[in-house]
Amino acid sequence: MTERRNTRQLDAIRELLAEERRPLSIEEIYEGARRAVPTLGVRTVYRVMHRLEDEELVARVAIPGQPDRYELAEVAAKHHHHFHCIECDRVFDVQGCPGHLEKMVPDGFVLDGHEITLHGRCNHCA
Numbered sequence: 001m002t003e004r005r006n007t008r009q010l011d012a013i014r015e016l017l018a019e020e021r022r023p024l025s026i027e028e029i030y031e032g033a034r035r036a037v038p039t040l041g042v043r044t045v046y047r048v049m050h051r052l053e054d055e056e057l058v059a060r061v062a063i064p065g066q067p068d069r070y071e072l073a074e075v076a077a078k079h080h081h082h083f084h085c086i087e088c089d090r091v092f093d094v095q096g097c098p099g100h101l102e103k104m105v106p107d108g109f110v111l112d113g114h115e116i117t118l119h120g121r122c123n124h125c126a
């Protein structure tokens with residue numbers, strides 16, 4: 001594989017993540033980026049995502065019981081939470097944070113961070 005083709009695949013995937021404005025699964029990235037790069041294979045998507053992750057250009061979004069999603073590092077850098085639609089399986093960013101979660105931890109425990117995933121139906125599926 002030539003470096004040029006590689007770059008085209010990388011760009012197509014980063015553009016897709018920027019356009020969709022939500023965390024995408026490997027399958028969604030494959031389906032979406034294939035429109036720009038028809039020769040793209042799903043194994044290449046895995047390889048590109050690992051490379052983008054190594055280079056800290058994307059971050060993994062873990063949803064319990066779901067395949068990992070990926071979001072751009074600059075999106076991940078801003079504290080936010082996610083909404084998982086149980087109908088279409090899409091994951092969306094949600095704004096806001098309940099905060100003050102240190103009140104929930106037992107005495108003597110130190111809270112370093114939190115992740116919150118809301119579940120339900122998106123505006124398309126509700």
Ligand SMILES: [Zn+2]
Nearest residue numbers: 085088122125
């Ligand atoms: Zn939905």
Ligand SMILES: [Zn+2]
Nearest residue numbers: 079097098099
């Ligand atoms: Zn939060």
